[in-house]
Amino acid sequence: xxxxxxxxxxxxxxxxxxxxxxxxxxxxxxxxxxxxxxxxxxxxxxxxxxxxxxxxxxxxxxxxxxxxxxxxxxxxxxxxxxxxxxxxxxxxxxxxxxxxxxxxxxxxxxxxxxxxxxxxxxxxxxxxxxxxxxxxxxxxxxxxxxxxxxxxxxxxxxxxxxxxxxxxxxxxxxxxxxxxxxxxxxxxxxxxxxxxxxxxxxxxxxxxxxxxxxxxxxxxxxxxxxxxxxxxxxxxxxxxxxxxxxxxxxxxxxxxxxxxxxxxxxxxxxxxxxxxxxxxxxxxxxxxxxxxxxxxxxxxxxxxxxxxxxxxxxxxxxxxxxxxxxxxxxxxxxxxxxxxxxxxxxxxxxxxxxxxxx
Numbered sequence: 001x002x003x004x005x006x007x008x009x010x011x012x013x014x015x016x017x018x019x020x021x022x023x024x025x026x027x028x029x030x031x032x033x034x035x036x037x038x039x040x041x042x043x044x045x046x047x048x049x050x051x052x053x054x055x056x057x058x059x060x061x062x063x064x065x066x067x068x069x070x071x072x073x074x075x076x077x078x079x080x081x082x083x084x085x086x087x088x089x090x091x092x093x094x095x096x097x098x099x100x101x102x103x104x105x106x107x108x109x110x111x112x113x114x115x116x117x118x119x120x121x122x123x124x125x126x127x128x129x130x131x132x133x134x135x136x137x138x139x140x141x142x143x144x145x146x147x148x149x150x151x152x153x154x155x156x157x158x159x160x161x162x163x164x165x166x167x168x169x170x171x172x173x174x175x176x177x178x179x180x181x182x183x184x185x186x187x188x189x190x191x192x193x194x195x196x197x198x199x200x201x202x203x204x205x206x207x208x209x210x211x212x213x214x215x216x217x218x219x220x221x222x223x224x225x226x227x228x229x230x231x232x233x234x235x236x237x238x239x240x241x242x243x244x245x246x247x248x249x250x251x252x253x254x255x256x257x258x259x260x261x262x263x264x265x266x267x268x269x270x271x272x273x274x275x276x277x278x279x280x281x282x283x284x285x286x287x288x289x290x291x292x293x294x295x296x297x298x299x300x301x302x303x304x305x306x307x308x309x310x311x312x313x314x315x316x317x318x319x320x321x322x323x324x325x326x327x328x329x330x331x332x333x334x335x336x337x338x339x340x341x342x343x344x345x346x347x348x349x350x351x352x353x354x355x356x357x358x
Contacts, residue, residue, distance in 0.1 A: 002025070002027060003025045003027035006025055008132030009323060010061055014050075018326050023060075025134060026125040031138055034072055035137075037068070038346060039345060040068070040344045041066030041156045044187065047330050048249075048274055055115075062117055064117065064130030065116040065159055068151045068152070070085070086144075087145060088142070090158040095108075105300045107298055109295065114127060115127060143299060152318060153315065154309075161316075163297065167268040171199060171243075178200075180202065180242065181226075181243065188270060191340075193222050194220065204225070204241065207225070207228065209229065238259045238260060241262065241265060244260065248271045251276075252277070254277040258289060262287070266292065270293070324349060
């Protein structure tokens with residue numbers, strides 16, 4: 001059954017151009033939370049999705065999966081959240097709740113996981129994302145935003161932040177001094193640097209040019225900067241890293257980075273690259289090296305990264321823009337013209353998106 005009518009910004013076709021769109025939320029159930037959207041981060045995977053480059057798109061499509069909002073209504077069986085609380089929703093809004101993944105805090109890998117947008121919910125309704133005035137989400141997929149964390153600061157942590165945190169948390173408490181490589185210095189990469197540094201790791205940023213060297217070393221606190229197009233630098237850095245967090249969301253020569261790893265080194269691929277990546281098996285075999293993927297993080301890990309941010313006193317580097325600027329934001333993001341993450345001020349926008357929920 002349909003619920004409240006709201007307004008969002010939707011793509012109508014694979015051009016990926018967004019424009020205002022009215023639609024109905026699903027009717028809230030007893031374990032659902034209805035919240036007004038305050039802010040929503042802009043992710044590179046949103047761009048891939050609205051252009052139908054990953055996960056076949058169904059239009060009209062309202063993207064957005066780094067959503068921060070204010071609760072305006074809770075179902076009769078909602079216990080952990082209350083009206084007026086500031087909450088967050090990341091990449092998923094449902095899963096089976098019964099499988100091994102769901103029962104071991106790995107629900108992002110459940111075969112019945114429901115994406116925040118462009119997916120079919122359990123009741124048959126179509127999910128739409130946070131580029132809209134309000135959302136209805138089951139309480140199990142909603143996290144609490146700490147009071148000491150500004151809502152706009154929290155938004156990128158709900159996808160980009162937990163995407164970097166999930167594979168790196170295994171090193172928390174490691175007695176061995178870890179040497180980290182962060183490949184790519186975009187939305188996920190800059191958060192990866194901050195997280196790795198906060199964990200006490202020695203951090204090398206790896207980029208294709210030296211354009212971001214000062215940013216990496218001065219503003220983000222990285223220890224080293226490595227230009228991947230400089231063969232002499234790459235050769236000198238062989239066998240120097242314990243792990244590489246690969247955040248690059250476009251096709252790139254994965255093989256070039258394997259020699260940087262020491263014995264038993266690991267590459268964590270977290271960028272949603274729409275094309276195949278290639279590497280030589282011998283490079284892995286001769287050093288017992290590993291290439292693995294990691295997909296966002298669990299709900300528990302999402303709450304952990306929010307609390308981690310407050311505990312470590314970290315600051316997300318964002319550019320806050322109004323909802324009506326979203327198409328320009330995508331254009332700039334594609335050109336890597338943002339430091340480092342766009343966040344949409346949905347509630348503070350001048351269009352009807354911010355005016356149909358009180």
